[in-house]
Amino acid sequence: MKLQDLRTPISVGLAIVLLVLPLVCNAYWLDVCVSIGLYALLALSLNVILGQAGIFHMGHAAFFAVGAYTTAVLNTLYHWPVLWTMPLAGVAAALFAMAVARPIIHLRGDYLLIVTIGIVEIVRIALLNDVAGLTGGSNGIFGIARPTLFGFRISKGVQFYYLVWCMVGVSLLLFRCLWQSRFGRALNYIKEDDIAAEGCGVNVTRYKLAAFVLGAFWAGMAGTVYAAKMTTIAPESFNFMESVIIFAVVILSGGSQLGVLISAFLFIGLPELLREFHDARMLIFGFAMMAMMVWRPQGLLPPLRRRYRVAENSSSQGVSPKDVWNDSAVSE
Amino acid sequence: MTLLCLNDVSKIFGGLIAINDLSFNVEEGSIVGLIGPNGAGKTTVFNCITGNYTPETGSIFFDSKPIAGLPPHRIVELGIARTFQTIRLFGRLPVLENVLAGRHCRMKAGILSCMLHTAPQRREEREAVARCMEELRFVGLADNYSEPAGGLSYGNQRLLEIARALASDPRLIILDEPAGGMNDQETAALVDTIRHIRNRGITVLLIEHDMRLVMKICEKLIVLEHGAMIAQGKPEDVRRNPDVIEAYLGADDAQW
Numbered sequence: 001m002k003l004q005d006l007r008t009p010i011s012v013g014l015a016i017v018l019l020v021l022p023l024v025c026n027a028y029w030l031d032v033c034v035s036i037g038l039y040a041l042l043a044l045s046l047n048v049i050l051g052q053a054g055i056f057h058m059g060h061a062a063f064f065a066v067g068a069y070t071t072a073v074l075n076t077l078y079h080w081p082v083l084w085t086m087p088l089a090g091v092a093a094a095l096f097a098m099a100v101a102r103p104i105i106h107l108r109g110d111y112l113l114i115v116t117i118g119i120v121e122i123v124r125i126a127l128l129n130d131v132a133g134l135t136g137g138s139n140g141i142f143g144i145a146r147p148t149l150f151g152f153r154i155s156k157g158v159q160f161y162y163l164v165w166c167m168v169g170v171s172l173l174l175f176r177c178l179w180q181s182r183f184g185r186a187l188n189y190i191k192e193d194d195i196a197a198e199g200c201g202v203n204v205t206r207y208k209l210a211a212f213v214l215g216a217f218w219a220g221m222a223g224t225v226y227a228a229k230m231t232t233i234a235p236e237s238f239n240f241m242e243s244v245i246i247f248a249v250v251i252l253s254g255g256s257q258l259g260v261l262i263s264a265f266l267f268i269g270l271p272e273l274l275r276e277f278h279d280a281r282m283l284i285f286g287f288a289m290m291a292m293m294v295w296r297p298q299g300l301l302p303p304l305r306r307r308y309r310v311a312e313n314s315s316s317q318g319v320s321p322k323d324v325w326n327d328s329a330v331s332e
Numbered sequence: 333m334t335l336l337c338l339n340d341v342s343k344i345f346g347g348l349i350a351i352n353d354l355s356f357n358v359e360e361g362s363i364v365g366l367i368g369p370n371g372a373g374k375t376t377v378f379n380c381i382t383g384n385y386t387p388e389t390g391s392i393f394f395d396s397k398p399i400a401g402l403p404p405h406r407i408v409e410l411g412i413a414r415t416f417q418t419i420r421l422f423g424r425l426p427v428l429e430n431v432l433a434g435r436h437c438r439m440k441a442g443i444l445s446c447m448l449h450t451a452p453q454r455r456e457e458r459e460a461v462a463r464c465m466e467e468l469r470f471v472g473l474a475d476n477y478s479e480p481a482g483g484l485s486y487g488n489q490r491l492l493e494i495a496r497a498l499a500s501d502p503r504l505i506i507l508d509e510p511a512g513g514m515n516d517q518e519t520a521a522l523v524d525t526i527r528h529i530r531n532r533g534i535t536v537l538l539i540e541h542d543m544r545l546v547m548k549i550c551e552k553l554i555v556l557e558h559g560a561m562i563a564q565g566k567p568e569d570v571r572r573n574p575d576v577i578e579a580y581l582g583a584d585d586a587q588w
């Protein structure tokens with residue numbers, strides 16, 4: 001039985017497990033699941049850039065950081081309610097992405113990869129150096145308030161759990177719709193052959209930028225949730241390793257959203273499960289990843305084909321298809 | 333009416349003059365052939381028209397608007413569609429989605445309507461699919477709509493590129509060696525298809541090595557050699573032109 005055929009049972013199973021998990025989990029594992037949800041959010045948004053458009057972007061932690069710091073600054077200095085800062089955190093990350101991506105968007109593959117790694121480092125070092133006297137240097141920002149939703153204060157692990165996974169659910173729906181549209185197709189054309197895409201009328205630069213900006217917006221919003229959950233953020237939470245993990249989650253996933261979820265569970269959950277092996281755990285994890293890449297080089301679950309409603313009957317009509325356009329004035 | 337006009341266009345590649353002060357016109361509603369020996373600069377001319385290259389000198393007008401130096405997607409929006417000499421389909425994507433690529437620039441749904449699948453977005457999508465299926469029927473590939481494009485025969489891949497170009501509602505279609513890789517039967521069908529394209533009111537500019545095909549369908553020929561035009565006019569006049577005969581002497585494809 002192929003993994004692709006098991007999609008529906010896996011999706012349904014995953015949804016049920018996610019719903020009932022807080023009933024059976026202890027606080028520690030719930031915390032791990034919140035983490036997994038955050039990584040899933042980040043990886044789903046990176047999947048638009050990397051999986052759909054094929055842009056090798058390894059700097060997603062930078063946008064995550066911009067979002068988290070936007071929330072932290074607005075909340076601690078200006079006392080904005082945390083959830084109100086979420087759209088602004090998204091916008092800040094999106095604007096930042098627009099500014100940094102514009103000059104580098106035409107770079108290809110490995111070159112772009114290196115520049116995006118540079119972006120994460122620049123952001124981290126800037127935060128360490130207390131940009132504009134707002135980010136608090138290496139200590140970061142303390143005392144971020146708990147979010148309230150309709151007067152309901154979110155502070156317990158289980159509440160964050162549902163907040164994060166609801167956001168994941170909404171993202172899944174929105175990104176799925178995006179995939180099944182001219183926007184999603186345009187990104188796929190660019191991934192397949194950008195010169196052909198441009199030659200057929202797709203504004204390649206604009207769509208690459210749009211993918212970047214959208215992904216950054218989402219990462220920024222994930223930053224808000226992260227800041228609210230941790231109540232303390234520091235530059236080291238947004239280092240290069242974080243970017244690599246998000247990147248690896250997407251690569252391992254194969255490009256489908258279900259793949260991203262499973263991959264996030266494997267990447268974040270597996271090392272936790274292996275804790276009893278102490279020092280050997282990263283070694284075992286590394287071998288597991290290598291085995292994956294050998295066993296499934298295409299990733300866990302590549303995206304399905306899009307579906308189209310095509311009027312089948314009309315293609316099998318008796319008339320010569322060319323009659324549709326035939327102009328009787330010109331005879332052979 | 334003159335649809336396309338090249339004025340003293342030159343293109344230089346690191347000292348090699350690929351096109352040298354080339355000027356010609358394409359009248360609306362005609363089928364024009366651009367011919368010449370290998371390496372004469374034909375594909376380079378096409379790439380200048382479609383925005384893939386920016387000419388060093390000269391100007392190109394489409395429907396009286398200057399287009400030299402515009403990015404390719406803008407030129408497609410203005411109404412020039414092309415096919416590639418080396419087939420450039422999205423091989424792993426289904427045939428229908430390849431045609432939808434050509435339709436893309438005539439669709440309007442923005443990122444938000446795409447994420448929310450709004451009613452206008454869904455209507456536009458339905459119309460685009462119907463229109464692209466019509467183009468597939470036009471080239472005879474409707475039954476293959478769900479297959480990956482890379483699995484089609486070369487002949488059919490060329491037809492698919494034509495369908496993709498037509499889906500963008502062009503006023504001018506530019507075909508770079510459309511019969512390349514086709515057998516005699518497919519070539520004969522292609523001649524029909526090209527005539528039908530013109531009958532839809534679309535002007536055709538084509539490069540072709542198969543001289544029988546060119547002589548059969550073109551109303552005007554432009555002959556290039558070493559990047560310069562050596563003759564132009566009706567096919568029967570061009571084939572008697574001594575310069576043209578000399579340029580083609582000894583060449584493999586001098587099968588008039």
Ligand SMILES: Nc1ncnc2c1ncn2[C@@H]1O[C@H](COP(=O)(O)OP(=O)(O)O)[C@@H](O)[C@H]1O
Binds near residue numbers: 345350371373374376
């Ligand atoms: N991108 C390029 N870079 C350098 N030289 C090129 C490029 N494209 C074409 N040429 C050169 O320009 C000349 C004309 O090529 P081309 O337009 O492909 O000829 P044709 O299509 O008539 O066979 C050839 O000498 C070719 O090597």
Ligand SMILES: [Mg+2]
Binds near residue numbers: 374376417
């Ligand atoms: Mg050529």
